[in-house]
Amino acid sequence: MLRRLTCMGVRNAFATLHLLPMSDRDKDAEILPLRHQITVLEHQLRTGKVRFTPRDRAFPAALLYRLPFDVVRR
Template sequence: MSDRDKDVEILALRHQITVLERQLGGQRVRFTASDRAFLAALLHRLPSRVLRGVRLVVHPDTLLRWHRDLVARRHAARSRPKRSGRPRTVRSIRLLVLRLARDNPSWG
């Protein structure tokens, strides 16, 4: 695709955004979680000054917040323990406790 074709496509997309904003009036655009994740992953690498110049339906700060949330959720999911609850007791300790209980029937 040539640079001219890309420029024409960008202008067409910007015009569509303008028309959609006009039709919505004062209403807010609702994004799904996958829409937010896609936009955040796509645009977070742009420098702040470039991001502020891009014609978006949402504020650039909102995009950056979505990206922070995306990274935080990913980190939280990876650092979550694989098993819930108390970890298993080592087998040798479990056998020792059972032997001590058998050898000392007067315990609790």
């Protein structure tokens, strides 16, 4: 248990270091598709099946299209 907690702490520390050089615009553009995915999944979990339609994939793709390629690749 202690090993797992330590691993999670180290992973979160590196994730935080990864976010430091990013601009607020990049962070917001990364958060928007994730929020959309969560909304879609929450809606679909009420029905019992989780599936992404092409329309669900188009919104995050449109947001990610505006980001520089090196940010999307990360």
